[in-house]
Amino acid sequence: MPAEQYGAGPALEAAAGLGPYFAWQPRRTAAGWRPLADLLEPEVIAERVTAGQQVIMRMSGLGPDQIGERVVASTIFLGLAARLLSPLLGAAALTGVVPLADPGRLWWRPVEGGPVPIAYDSLHRAGGDAGGVLTRTAVVGLVGPVLEVFRHRFTLSPQVLWGNVASALGGAAGMIADNAGDPAAAERAATTVAEMLTVPPLAGMATLHHPDPDRDRWFLVRRNCCLYYRIPGGGTCGDCVLTPEAERRDYWERFLQR
Secondary structure, eight states: OOGGGSBOHHHHHHHHTTOGGGOOEEOOOOTTOEEGGGGGSHHHHHHHHHHHHHHHHHHHOOOGGGSOHHHHHHHHHHHHHHHHHHHHHHHHHHHSOEEOOOGGGEEEOOOSSSSOOEEESSOBEEOSOHHHHIIIIIIIIIIHHHHHHHHHHHTOOHHHHHHHHHHHHHHHHHHHHHHSOOHHHHHHHHHHHHHHTTSTTTTTTEEEEOSOTTSSOOEEEESSOOSGGGSTTOOOOTTOTTSOHHHHHHHHHHHHTO
């Protein structure tokens, strides 16, 4: 029987143990769930960005004129990319099984803040190497269409958005290393992401660094920026191209000494 015929449920259940960004749940009821295809509608995406802007305003005390819509859109897309990719990478790293990300079998539920809940209906597992499968089915097939909606609706650079995808993958690999308690899973996650960064559409968007060969922890450095620094007081992220190299290296050293 071909590998695609076996269900991916157990692998996704294993990934969910890594944290809320890695958790997809089986859809056992239709109540409250919306098809993932809703996120291909510009007006739905605009609603999510407006909600995100309201959250940032409450948290920061800033006004709407201080929080640019494009900056918020980039940030919302980064979080959404993380929700769509982290469970798949986690499943592959922990179990060797790559769930086949079929958008027609995925559902979501709007929330005011935090990770967007996502549910699935009977996802299959895909055959082939994890990096190639995730690039084709998850990055291009699942996230790519959503990226295009953000790009056109908010006039965002493709480099910024694909850089956000790379950042989401690098963040997921780091969380796997930090939370799985399994050096082999950490290495599988990093190897998979490194492979994905060598081929389009992520080629040239970021690189992975392994500063301490004795530690199972890699760090991503992107070659662009998510724009969050444009929010007053926002600063830059650890993987941002704008973060000074000395500051980045100091952060890595302090992180690895924890």
